[in-house]
Amino acid sequence: xxxxxxxxxxxxxxxxxxxxxxxxxxxAAITATVAILGTLGYxxxxxxxxxxxxxxxxxxxxxxxxxxxxxxxxxxxxATLTGPDSRPDVAVTLIAREESYALASGERVTGYTxxxxxxxPLVRATVGQLVEVTLVNDDVSDGVSxxxxxxxxPNAEDGVAGVxxxxxxxxxxHVYRFRAEQPGTYWYHSHQxxxxxxxxxxxxxxxxxxxxxxxxxxxxxxxVHTYAGRRAAAGRTGTQRIVATPGDQVRLRxxxxxxxxxxxxxxxxxxxxxxxxxxxxxxxxxxxxPAVVVAAGGRVDLGVTVPTDGKAVRLDxxxxxxxxxxxxxxxxxxxxESAATLDLLSYGTPRPTELVTAAQHPxxxxxxxxxxxxxxVDGRPGLFWTMNGHTFPDVPMFMVRYGxxxxxxxxxxxxxxxxxxxxxxxxxxxxxxxxxxxxSPWWTDSLEVENGQSYVVAFRADNxxxxxxxxxxxxxxxxxxxxxxxxxxxxxxxxxxGSAGNDPE
Amino acid sequence: xxxxxxxxxxxxxIGVVLQAMFIAFGMFDIIKAVDxxxxxxxxxxxxxxxxxxxxxxxxxxxLALILLIISFFAGIPGxxxxxxxxxxxxxxxxxxxxxxxxxxxxxxLHGLNAxxxxxxAGIAGRRAxxxxxxARPEAVTxx
Numbered sequence: 001x002x003x004x005x006x007x008x009x010x011x012x013x014x015x016x017x018x019x020x021x022x023x024x025x026x027x028a029a030i031t032a033t034v035a036i037l038g039t040l041g042y043x044x045x046x047x048x049x050x051x052x053x054x055x056x057x058x059x060x061x062x063x064x065x066x067x068x069x070x071x072x073x074x075x076x077x078x079a080t081l082t083g084p085d086s087r088p089d090v091a092v093t094l095i096a097r098e099e100s101y102a103l104a105s106g107e108r109v110t111g112y113t114x115x116x117x118x119x120x121p122l123v124r125a126t127v128g129q130l131v132e133v134t135l136v137n138d139d140v141s142d143g144v145s146x147x148x149x150x151x152x153x154p155n156a157e158d159g160v161a162g163v164x165x166x167x168x169x170x171x172x173x174h175v176y177r178f179r180a181e182q183p184g185t186y187w188y189h190s191h192q193x194x195x196x197x198x199x200x201x202x203x204x205x206x207x208x209x210x211x212x213x214x215x216x217x218x219x220x221x222x223x224v225h226t227y228a229g230r231r232a233a234a235g236r237t238g239t240q241r242i243v244a245t246p247g248d249q250v251r252l253r254x255x256x257x258x259x260x261x262x263x264x265x266x267x268x269x270x271x272x273x274x275x276x277x278x279x280x281x282x283x284x285x286x287x288x289x290p291a292v293v294v295a296a297g298g299r300v301d302l303g304v305t306v307p308t309d310g311k312a313v314r315l316d317x318x319x320x321x322x323x324x325x326x327x328x329x330x331x332x333x334x335x336x337e338s339a340a341t342l343d344l345l346s347y348g349t350p351r352p353t354e355l356v357t358a359a360q361h362p363x364x365x366x367x368x369x370x371x372x373x374x375x376x377v378d379g380r381p382g383l384f385w386t387m388n389g390h391t392f393p394d395v396p397m398f399m400v401r402y403g404x405x406x407x408x409x410x411x412x413x414x415x416x417x418x419x420x421x422x423x424x425x426x427x428x429x430x431x432x433x434x435x436x437x438x439x440s441p442w443w444t445d446s447l448e449v450e451n452g453q454s455y456v457v458a459f460r461a462d463n464x465x466x467x468x469x470x471x472x473x474x475x476x477x478x479x480x481x482x483x484x485x486x487x488x489x490x491x492x493x494x495x496x497x498g499s500a501g502n503d504p505e
Numbered sequence: 506x507x508x509x510x511x512x513x514x515x516x517x518x519i520g521v522v523l524q525a526m527f528i529a530f531g532m533f534d535i536i537k538a539v540d541x542x543x544x545x546x547x548x549x550x551x552x553x554x555x556x557x558x559x560x561x562x563x564x565x566x567x568l569a570l571i572l573l574i575i576s577f578f579a580g581i582p583g584x585x586x587x588x589x590x591x592x593x594x595x596x597x598x599x600x601x602x603x604x605x606x607x608x609x610x611x612x613x614l615h616g617l618n619a620x621x622x623x624x625x626a627g628i629a630g631r632r633a634x635x636x637x638x639x640a641r642p643e644a645v646t647x648x
Contacts, residue, residue: 029577036574199548229543260547296547319544372606374562374599382562383603415607451607473547 047376049393052497055163055466055484059395062388064364064406069399075489078164078465081155083177088132090125090180095136096144096168096190096202104235109227111200112140112190119223119235119257120204123188125180127211133188136173140197143167143501146176147191148206149297150278150445152424153178155465155490160423161192162494162502163466163484168192169500183210184278185253185299187223193503195474201227203257208278214251218244220325223255224262224294224317231319239322239332246308250325252315253301256294259473261417261448263341264300265291267314268307268333273347275301279426279443283349290340295448296419297472345432348440355405355428356441359458363404368396368469368483370449372414377480385414385471385481392480398469400461401488410447411454419472421446422485424465427457446472461485466492468504478505506579507633510588513572514630517591520565521623527557561602569595572629582636587629594622 063069093115100110101118114120125131137144145167147159157178161167168174189203205221220242222233230237244250251274256262270286277298284303294300304313304325312326314333324332371386384391400406408427412418422445429442432455449455464487471481482505496502531553535545545551569592576588598618605612 025580026578032577033574036570040570226544226546226548229538229545229549231544231546258546258548319546320542321544372603374603380563381566382558383599415603415605475547 044376044379047379047391049378050497052495053393054492054495055397056486056491058393058484059390059397061399061486062366062396063399064366066364066399069488075491078155078490078492079494081465081490083154083157084130084179085177086130088177089129090123091132091134092121092123093134093136094120094146094188094204095138096140097138098140101201103227103230103232103237105232105237105240107227107230107237109201109230111227112197112202114202114204117235118201118203118227119225120188120202122204122221123206124209125207126209127180127183129180131176131178131180133176134173135168135176137168137170139170140202141170142193142197142503143169144190144197144202145174145192146188147423148176148178148186148188149421150184150186150299151178151206151208152181152426152463155424155463155467158423158465158467159188159191160468160504161500162496162498162504163468163492164494166494166500167502180208182278183208184275184280185221185255185301186278187255187257187299189257191504194505195478198257198474199259201225205253205255207253214249216249218242218248218250219253220250220323221253221255222315222317222323223257224321225257226319231317231321233317233321233323238320239324241312241328242323242325243328244306244325246306246310246327248306250304250306250313251301252304252323252325253299254294254317255299256296259296259419259475261296261419262294263291263318263337264294264302265316265336265338266302266304267316267336268311269304269313272303273300273342273344274303275299276344276442277426277444277446279441281348281442282351282440284440285348287342289338290342291338292342293448295444295446295472297421298419298444298446298448344439344442345429345435345437346439350438351441353428353441355458355460356430358405358460359407359428359430361405362407362458364398364400364406364461366398366406366408368408368410368420370410370412370414370418370471370481372416384479385418385476387481387483392482395480395483397484397486399486399488402461402464404461405458406461407456407458409454409456410449412449412451415451416473417448417450418476418481419446419448420469421472422459422469423467424463425459425461425467425485427459430456430458432456461487464490466490470505474505506575507581510572510575510579510581510584510633511630513568513575514588514591514626514633517565517568517572517626518623518630520560520568521619521626524557524560524565524619527553527560529553531557561598566595566599579633581633584629584633587625587632591622591626591629594618594625598622
């Protein structure tokens with residue numbers, strides 16, 4: 001193994017030269033060490049996140065083509081952007097607890113509940129009604145908050161600890177008020193220590209009914225959640241029956257409350273995708289085979305007609321979870337998982353949308369490109385997500401002005417799908433991978449961006465405040481996949497960390 | 506210095522063996538969970554995978570880095586070269602892992618490179634043990 005050349009190296013030449021060579025060697029060794037440790041030390045130090053900070057100081061501002069834009073400092077406090085204070089039409093008290101509880105199907109889970117159940121109570125309102133929810137934290141030691149996922153509420157009602165409010169400490173309470181404006185399927189969940197709390201069960205469904213509900217329609221709310229490896233639909237594992245009469249129209253409101261996309265397969269009858277993320281689709285057509293994918297955090301409403309052939313409609317939600325809709329004795333068509341996927345980009349009927357025209361001359365153009373690389377985040381080494389090449393806390397803050405038309409390209413080259421959730425706004429999908437949307441207008445607040453995909457979406461900046469734009473794979477969010485959309489002239493008085501212990505992710 | 510180098514290279518090789526053990530544990534854990542009717546989802550916690558990620562992203566890279574720095578001072582013929590190759594394979598292992606999340610069959614190369622890493626770390630240690638030292642730079646006391 002040893003080589004004679006190696007053995008003799010360093011031992012030739014006169015002693016003086018010999019000593020100098022050793023010295024040069026030592027200097028080189030020290031230089032190399034300092035260079036390596038210095039570089040790593042710099043990256044390590046630069047990645048440290050202060051124990052308390054304002055998101056207003058986080059990362060860097062992107063102007064989206066407006067050179068006058070910088071990080072906003074000062075301005076109107078978003079705490080003033082509250083909902084109406086008239087008499088509420090729907091008043092609900094939701095009490096969060098940290099406890100061991102039984103699912104509707106019997107399995108015991110240790111985690112979090114709302115009013116002693118998970119999912120928490122369904123909150124239901126009609127368009128135009130003022131909803132008032134009093135959140136009480138009974139004993140959740142980390143504190144809690146409630147985010148109204150998909151509802152474009154005024155900023156101070158958005159429920160993000162450290163950004164739009166302080167986390168509610170045990171024994172404390174917080175009142176949320178907002179008007180139900182758009183009919184559709186939504187959900188609520190904690191946005192304090194959300195990875196831990198949402199996973200543990202601190203969530204529930206929220207439905208806004210239109211003023212004139214569709215006559216003779218059965219309405220079934222199906223929040224899907226995986227509790228410690230047990231996938232449950234509306235809190236029940238396994239196969240459950242929803243009783244309906246042959247010929248009935250049924251609206252199945254699917255909510256994916258997990259961190260990964262949900263594939264739902266319908267068997268026994270054709271289905272229609274009647275709404276996505278709380279927005280009705282235009283001219284939905286019958287689909288027979290393909291599965292529909294619900295983005296993590298997203299909602300998809302399916303319309304089915306209970307068949308008259310004596311069989312039930314079967315909705316497979318993966319991992320052994322299924323819903324049968326039909327008479328109690330209706331035959332089960334059997335489990336099925338379709339390999340095909342319905343593409344919403346070309347589904348339904350186009351309809352002229354003012355935003356599509358406006359987006360041809362946007363006021364702001366942003367790109368949100370997700371990658372992954374070895375890095376330090378808060379001093380911790382690992383393979384971390386990057387947004388526009390930066391890791392947390394050096395995240396982008398997309399600056400907008402009220403009334404701006406914003407076009408954003410969202411893409412992933414990070415090997416994994418990312419369900420990007422923009423708070424307070426609905427974005428319209430314009431294209432994917434260069435192919436223009438050709439179906440119904442597809443409005444979304446939770447868009448699953450798969451690896452290698454590039455979506456172009458547009459939204460109107462019509463809801464002032466400081467909003468999160470983050471990955472709803474909550475593990476990814478906890479690892480720093482959080483950007484913000486901030487309106488110029490607004491600031492938040494709340495801080496992440498600090499005495500309230502705010503930890504939005 | 507040389508003893509430290511030898512032990513670090515051994516620890517890296519042992520680390521690779523542990524990584525194989527962790528991932529086997531993690532894999533069987535997933536299979537059992539699925540067989541028990543549980544859903545293995547993005548939210549699921551897996552002890553084997555967790556350990557693999559901690560060892561892979563923190564402990565082994567740290568050992569490889571220390572080995573490289575020690576090699577500058579240890580005066581072991583070829584010591585820096587082999588430490589650098591070891592470090593390079595650790596970096597490659599990171600890259601292969603990153604790609605494998607999207608293209609799982611690249612994981613085969615991640616597995617293969619693990620053996621290369623263990624072998625190279627082993628060679629580095631063996632060479633350091635048997636090679637005659639060259640005049641070590643730290644023998645010089647800078648004035």
